[in-house]
Amino acid sequence: MIWSWEVFFDVIPIIFKGMWITLGLTIACYLFAVIFGFFWLLMDQVPSKVFRWTVRWIAEFIRSTPPLVQLFFIYYAWPMVPVVGVSLNPFAAAILGLGIHFSTYLSEVYRSGIESVEKGQWEAATALNLSTSQKWLKVILPQAIPPTIPMLGNYLIIMFKEVPLASTIGVVAMLHLANDYGAQYYKYVEPLTVVALFFLLLSYPSALLIKKLEIKFNRRFDKKYVTES
Amino acid sequence: MSTINEISLVLLKGIKVTLIVLVFSILFSTLIALIAGLSRSSSNLLINKFTGFYVEVFRGTSLIVQLFWFSYALPGLFNIHLGSDIWAGILAISLNYGAYMSEIVRGSIAAVAPGQTEASIALNMSKFQRMRIVILPQAVRMMLPEYGNYLIQILKATSLVSLIGLTDILYYGNIYRSTHLSEAPAVYLVVLVFYFILALPLIAFTRKMEVVSKKGVAQG
Numbered sequence: 033m034i035w036s037w038e039v040f041f042d043v044i045p046i047i048f049k050g051m052w053i054t055l056g057l058t059i060a061c062y063l064f065a066v067i068f069g070f071f072w073l074l075m076d077q078v079p080s081k082v083f084r085w086t087v088r089w090i091a092e093f094i095r096s097t098p099p100l101v102q103l104f105f106i107y108y109a110w111p112m113v114p115v116v117g118v119s120l121n122p123f124a125a126a127i128l129g130l131g132i133h134f135s136t137y138l139s140e141v142y143r144s145g146i147e148s149v150e151k152g153q154w155e156a157a158t159a160l161n162l163s164t165s166q167k168w169l170k171v172i173l174p175q176a177i178p179p180t181i182p183m184l185g186n187y188l189i190i191m192f193k194e195v196p197l198a199s200t201i202g203v204v205a206m207l208h209l210a211n212d213y214g215a216q217y218y219k220y221v222e223p224l225t226v227v228a229l230f231f232l233l234l235s236y237p238s239a240l241l242i243k244k245l246e247i248k249f250n251r252r253f254d255k256k257y258v259t260e261s
Numbered sequence: 262m263s264t265i266n267e268i269s270l271v272l273l274k275g276i277k278v279t280l281i282v283l284v285f286s287i288l289f290s291t292l293i294a295l296i297a298g299l300s301r302s303s304s305n306l307l308i309n310k311f312t313g314f315y316v317e318v319f320r321g322t323s324l325i326v327q328l329f330w331f332s333y334a335l336p337g338l339f340n341i342h343l344g345s346d347i348w349a350g351i352l353a354i355s356l357n358y359g360a361y362m363s364e365i366v367r368g369s370i371a372a373v374a375p376g377q378t379e380a381s382i383a384l385n386m387s388k389f390q391r392m393r394i395v396i397l398p399q400a401v402r403m404m405l406p407e408y409g410n411y412l413i414q415i416l417k418a419t420s421l422v423s424l425i426g427l428t429d430i431l432y433y434g435n436i437y438r439s440t441h442l443s444e445a446p447a448v449y450l451v452v453l454v455f456y457f458i459l460a461l462p463l464i465a466f467t468r469k470m471e472v473v474s475k476k477g478v479a480q481g
Contacts, residue, residue, distance in 0.1 A: 096413050096460035097453045098420035101431055109445035193323040200424060207326060220333035228330060232321040
C-alpha cells in the first residue's frame with residue numbers, strides 16, 4: 033500500500049465533520065468534570081471520618097482504573113443494574129464516564145489551589161473579624177483561583193485527547209469516522225494521519241496558550257500576593 | 262459469589278498480556294524519557310529541536326489515535342510488521358508516555374537550584390561529572406512522585422490494547438459480557454477491581470516517593 037494524496041485530501045472534509053463532535057463532546061465532558069469535581073471537595077468536608085475515608089478511596093479507585101472500562105461500565109452495564117439502571121445514549125454515557133473520571137483529578141487541582149494559600153491569610157482574616165463567607169470570598173478564593181487556572185487549562189487539553197475513547201461506544205467523532213473509512217476502503221493510513229494532524233493542530237496551540245497563561249498568572253501571583261521578607 | 266469467581270477465572274487469562282504490556286511499556290518509556298529529557302536540556306540546538314518535535318507530536322495527538330496508527334497504518338505504509346500487535350501496543354504507549362515523562366525529566370533538571378551548577382563549575386567538574394554527580398541525583402528525587410503518577414497512567418493506558426485485539430483483561434471481560442449479557446455490571450466491576458489491585462503497589466510507591474523527594478534536595 034502506498035501513501036495517496038488523493039485519499040488524504042478526500043478524507044479531510046469527512047474527518048472535519050467529526051471534529052465538531054469531538055470538540056463539543058470535549059467541552060461537555062469538561063464542564064461536567066469541573067462542576068462534579070466540587071462534589072468530591074464537599075464530600076471531604078463531612079465530619080464523619082469513616083465517610084471521608086470511604087469517599088477518598090472511591091475517588092482513588094476511579095482515578096487509578098482505566099477510563100475505557102468505566103465507559104464500558106456506564107454504557108453496557110448501567111442498563112442492567114437493578115432499580116437505578118437506565119439506558120443511556122453514547123453521548124450521555126461518554127459525558128458521564130469521562131466526566132466522572134476527570135472530576136477526581138480536578139478535585140485535586142482545587143484542593144492544591146486552596147492549600148497553596150498560606151495559613152496566615154486565614155488567621156489575618158480572622159484577626160480582621162471577617163465572617164466565614166467573607167474570608168472565603170474576599171481573601172482565600174481570590175488567591176486560590178489564579179494558580180489553578182493553568183492546571184485547569186491543561187486538563188482541558190488532556191480531556192480533548194481522551195475523548196476519542198468515546199468512539200469505542202459508538203460516538204461518531206473523528207476517530208470513529210477514520211476507522212469506518214478504513215474498514216470500508218481498506219485505507220487506514222491517510223484517515224488516521226488526518227485525525228492525528230487535527231489533534232496536533234488543535235492541541236499544540238492551546239498548550240502554548242496555557243504556557244503563556246501560566247507565566248502570566250505566576251507573575252501576577254508573585255507580585256500581588258506573595259510578600260516575602 | 263460463584264459468578265464473580267467464574268468471571269475472575271476468565272479475566273485471569275488476560276492478566277499475562279496486561280502485565281507484559283505494562284512492564285515493557287514502563288521500561289521503554291522510562292528509557293525514552295531519560296534520553297529525551299536529557300536531550301531537551303542539551304545546549305546542542307539540533308538535538309534539542311529534534312527532541313522537541315518528537316515530544317510535541319506525541320503529546321499533541323491522542324494515545325488511542327497513535328495506537329490505531331501504529332497497528333493499522335504502520336504495516337500498510339512502510340510494510341513494517343512489528344512482529345505482532347503486542348509490539349505495536351507497547352511502542353505506542355512507550356513513545357506517548359516517554360514524551361510526557363521527558364517533560365518531568367527536563368523540568369526537574371531545570372528545577373535544581375542554579376547555585377548547584379555554579380558550585381560544581383567552581384569545583385572544576387566536567388559537564389558530564391556535573392550532570393552525573395550533582396544535578397541528576399537531585400533531579401531524580403524530584404521526578405519520583407510524578408513518575409509514580411505516570412506509572413498509574415501507563416497501567417490505565419494498557420487497557421486500550423484490547424481495542425487492537427490483544428487478549429488482555431478488558432478483552433476477556435468483553436468476551437465474557439458478550440455471552441452473559443445480564444451480568445455486565447458484575448463483569449466490569451470485577452475488571453475495575455482487577456486494575457485497581459494492579460494499581461495499588463503503584464499508588465503506594467507514589468506516596469512513598471512523595472516523602473523521599475522532600476529530603477535531600479538543595480533549596481533556593
